Amino acid sequence: MLASCADPSVLEGLGWLLCYLTSGTHIAFYWSFVTVLVLLAVTAPVALAFGFGGAVAARSSIWPISLLGRGYMAMVRGVPDIVFFLFFVIALDQGIEWLTHQVRCPDWTDPVRQGLEFRVCPQAKVPPGNAPQVWHQIYGFGLAVITFALVFGAFAANVLLGGMQAVPRAQLETAEAYGMTQRQVFRRVLVPQMWIYALPGLSNLWLILIKATPLLFLLGVRDIVYWARELGSTKTSVYAYPHPDWRLYYFLALLVFYLCMTRVSEILLGRLTRNLSRGQATAAGEAQRKAAGGVA
Amino acid sequence: MSCWETIGDYAFRSLGFGERLLPRSGFTLCQQVTLIGSGMIWNVYFGIVALVTGFFLATGLAMAKAARSRWLRKPAEWFIFIFRGSPLFIQFFIAYQIFVMLPRSGIEVFGMTVATSWMTKAWAGALFVLFLNTAAYSAEIFYGALQSVPKGDTEAADAYGMTGWVKFRKVLWPTMLRLAWPAYTNEAIFLFHATTLVYFSGFPAFQQKGDALYYAQYFVDKTFNPFIPYPIVAGYFILLTLALILLFGAMNRRLNRHLAPNQRPKLKLRPQLVR
Numbered sequence: 001m002l003a004s005c006a007d008p009s010v011l012e013g014l015g016w017l018l019c020y021l022t023s024g025t026h027i028a029f030y031w032s033f034v035t036v037l038v039l040l041a042v043t044a045p046v047a048l049a050f051g052f053g054g055a056v057a058a059r060s061s062i063w064p065i066s067l068l069g070r071g072y073m074a075m076v077r078g079v080p081d082i083v084f085f086l087f088f089v090i091a092l093d094q095g096i097e098w099l100t101h102q103v104r105c106p107d108w109t110d111p112v113r114q115g116l117e118f119r120v121c122p123q124a125k126v127p128p129g130n131a132p133q134v135w136h137q138i139y140g141f142g143l144a145v146i147t148f149a150l151v152f153g154a155f156a157a158n159v160l161l162g163g164m165q166a167v168p169r170a171q172l173e174t175a176e177a178y179g180m181t182q183r184q185v186f187r188r189v190l191v192p193q194m195w196i197y198a199l200p201g202l203s204n205l206w207l208i209l210i211k212a213t214p215l216l217f218l219l220g221v222r223d224i225v226y227w228a229r230e231l232g233s234t235k236t237s238v239y240a241y242p243h244p245d246w247r248l249y250y251f252l253a254l255l256v257f258y259l260c261m262t263r264v265s266e267i268l269l270g271r272l273t274r275n276l277s278r279g280q281a282t283a284a285g286e287a288q289r290k291a292a293g294g295v296a
Numbered sequence: 297m298s299c300w301e302t303i304g305d306y307a308f309r310s311l312g313f314g315e316r317l318l319p320r321s322g323f324t325l326c327q328q329v330t331l332i333g334s335g336m337i338w339n340v341y342f343g344i345v346a347l348v349t350g351f352f353l354a355t356g357l358a359m360a361k362a363a364r365s366r367w368l369r370k371p372a373e374w375f376i377f378i379f380r381g382s383p384l385f386i387q388f389f390i391a392y393q394i395f396v397m398l399p400r401s402g403i404e405v406f407g408m409t410v411a412t413s414w415m416t417k418a419w420a421g422a423l424f425v426l427f428l429n430t431a432a433y434s435a436e437i438f439y440g441a442l443q444s445v446p447k448g449d450t451e452a453a454d455a456y457g458m459t460g461w462v463k464f465r466k467v468l469w470p471t472m473l474r475l476a477w478p479a480y481t482n483e484a485i486f487l488f489h490a491t492t493l494v495y496f497s498g499f500p501a502f503q504q505k506g507d508a509l510y511y512a513q514y515f516v517d518k519t520f521n522p523f524i525p526y527p528i529v530a531g532y533f534i535l536l537t538l539a540l541i542l543l544f545g546a547m548n549r550r551l552n553r554h555l556a557p558n559q560r561p562k563l564k565l566r567p568q569l570v571r
Contacts, residue, residue, distance in 0.1 A: 080489035080533055082496070083509065087526040090516070214385040218496060225385070248393035255382050255390060262381035 008240045020241045029227040033257070036213050036224055039145060044209065046149040048202075051156025058161055073157045081151060085215050088147040093126075100124040137222070144219045148212070155205055163198025164190060196276045196285075203269040210261050214254075228254055299326040310334040310505050318504055318514065325524065328515055332528050335508035340536070341419075342507075343488040346426035350487075353427070354434035355469070361439045372435070379432030384425075384490055388497035391425045392416065418499040426494075430487045437483060441476035442468065474551040478561055481544040485537055492529075508532060 005011070005019035020026070057069030101108065101124035108121045127135045167190055175189040217225035232247030277284040305315035307330055319327045360372035379387070398412040415421045445468060453467040473480075492509040495501050501510055512525035519525075552560040 080492045080509070080529075082489075082492050083512075083526050083529050083533070086509075086513065086516075087522050090522040094522075211383040214383045217385075225389070228389075245393075248390065248397065251386060251390045251393060254386050255378075258382040258386060259378065262377075 016241075020243075023241065025227070025231055028222075029224070029231055032222060032224045032227050035141070035221070036216070039141070039148070039213060039216065040209065042145050043148040043152065044206065046145065047152035047156050047209070050149055050153025051158075051160050054153060054157030055160040055164060058157065059164065069157065073154055073161070075154055081212070082215065082218070084151050085147055085218060088150060089143050089219050092143055092146060096126050097124055100126055140219065140221055144216055144221055147219070148209070152205065152209055152212075155208075156202065159198050159201030159205060160194065162201060163194040163196075166197035167193045193280075196273075196280050199269075199273055199276060203265075203273070206269070207262060207265060210265065211258065224254055224257070299324075299330075302326045303330050306330045307334055308337075310337050310507070310511075312503060312505055316503075318511075320518075323515060323519055328512075328525055329528055331511045331515075332508050332525065333532060335506055335511045336532050336536070338418075338494075338507040339488060339491045342423055342426055342491040342494060343484075345423055346430050346491075347484055347487055350427050350430035350434055353431035354438055357431060357435035358438035358442055358472075359464075361435065362442050376432045376435055376439075379429050380436060384429055384493055385497050387425050387429060388422065388493060388499065391421060392498035395421050416499075418494055418501070422494040422499050426487065426491065429490070430483065433483050433487075434480060437476050437479045438472055440479075441472045444475055445471045470551070477544070477548050477551055481541070481548070484544060485540055488536055488540065489533065 005022070008016065008019055011019055054069050054072045057065050058073060060066045060069065097120045101120035104123045105121035127139050171189055171193060172185055175185045180188065213223070214225050216223040228250035229247060232245065232250035234245045235242045273284070274288070277288060279285060279289075302324070303326070306319075306327065308314055309318070309331060311334075318331070357372045357375065360368040361376065363369050363372075395412075395415040398415060403412060415424070449467055449471055450463075453463045458466060492507065495506045495510040504514075506514075508529050512529045515525040516522050549560070
């Protein structure tokens with residue numbers, strides 16, 4: 001905070017706005033944008049890993065594993081995402097507490113579900129009741145990441161399975177004819193080639209993931225939507241910076257933030273598609289080859 | 297209290313009929329299924345009305361985006377980008393803030409007072425946002441289909457001397473619909489899913505008249521047990537999704553009835569998530 005902001009009541013015009021926008025709560029607001037970016041940065045690889053695992057499991061020749069993979073992919077279809085988000089967080093939270101309860105308090109006799117309440121022994125509270133506030137926030141954020149990764153992993157599994165199936169059979173058969181084992185075929189031929197087929201679906205999923213981040217607000221994380229509502233609401237003269245209801249402007253700022261994220265992602269993903277298409281046996285790869293003056 | 301009485305009391309609770317107080321203790325499965333089902337009325341209402349009205353705007357937007365004139369193309373492109381590029385959640389918040397800012401007493405237009413207070417109610421305000429949103433998503437689908445109308449079809453229309461409205465009505469539009477239909481089915485399904493966001497995003501539920509998820513959340517808040525209400529919502533939505541697939545499948549067959557059976561495109565549910 002700037003030194004000139006010590007007494008906001010005497011400020012006017014641009015100076016007031018400058019001080020207002022650098023107040024402590026606004027700094028927290030700016031940090032919440034970082035929260036969203038961190039969520040994206042953490043969730044995307046984890047969801048991709050879940051999706052990869054799901055797709056590999058669904059392709060497995062052992063049917064219980066295949067069933068598990070297919071069940072995971074089918075899970076999130078047909079049901080509104082928001083139901084999953086609300087359900088998973090509570091279910092995960094209670095599941096974790098129930099497990100720690102079983103481990104730490106084996107001789108606890110009261111039932112865990114007492115009518116309307118879910119009650120575990122005090123030692124099994126996650127995070128512990130006396131932990132500092134920051135741990136509660138980190139725990140909530142962690143739950144959110146797992147929920148996002150689980151739901152988006154199921155969608156990524158769908159896309160990756162489609163990509164794996166789109167790799168031309170001849171490629172795999174050629175690799176087998178060279179004497180590669182199944183594992184080698186998978187690692188050296190299938191996986192490197194599947195990305196270009198999976199990329200349109202994955203790009204779409206990334207754009208959807210960006211637009212899903214306001215749901216953090218529903219999960220109780222203090223994200224940008226929370227702060228926009230908090231800061232924008234009417235402030236009476238008891239506050240240092242009184243102002244009328246400015247929520248509209250805060251939400252417009254969020255809108256611009258999301259539109260910029262979408263636009264930048266579209267441009268970067270377009271470049272990635274061009275790079276990955278190079279030398280591939282797809283229409284885009286063929287067009288690049290012709291444009292570069294290759295033999296027709 | 298028997299289950300039939302509960303159904304009598306709560307089946308139309310979301311519209312404001314029947315018992316005024318929501319159940320407060322001793323929640324039975326029957327109460328949860330009935331009340332959440334009552335909330336589904338709103339989800340179906342939002343979905344159907346937004347889809348039907350959005351369809352016409354989407355067709356117009358797709359034509360505008362495909363137009364040669366910059367003055368038509370640019371606004372359509374921006375409209376589609378803004379509604380597809382930002383979260384529906386934020387759109388709901390912004391729309392609610394704007395509707396609240398409208399003067400309470402109404403706006404004077406040519407000496408007549410246009411009432412505006414009803415726009416802050418979910419049934420109109422949220423519907424308006426959903427209408428614009430689905431129009432943008434569908435317009436992008438229709439635009440893509442319009443671009444892939446076979447060249448031979450348009451050339452044949454030209455050869456018959458068709459122009460303007462007749463060409464659009466007889467050749468372009470039916471082919472566009474036929475090509476867009478599988479993707480449009482997905483859009484319809486996910487529009488219905490998106491209706492669950494309405495009461496989570498600014499629009500208040502007056503007198504506890506909410507949608508399916510609103511009541512599910514009510515039960516979870518009261519019982520701390522997410523394992524019954526949310527699966528009930530999920531079950532209702534799976535039924536709704538199946539009904540939509542049946543309906544859109546029938547329309548798909550009608551749109552493609554002139555093609556040989558092996559050339560008819562099949563409807564395929566493709567995953568798509570949040571908007």
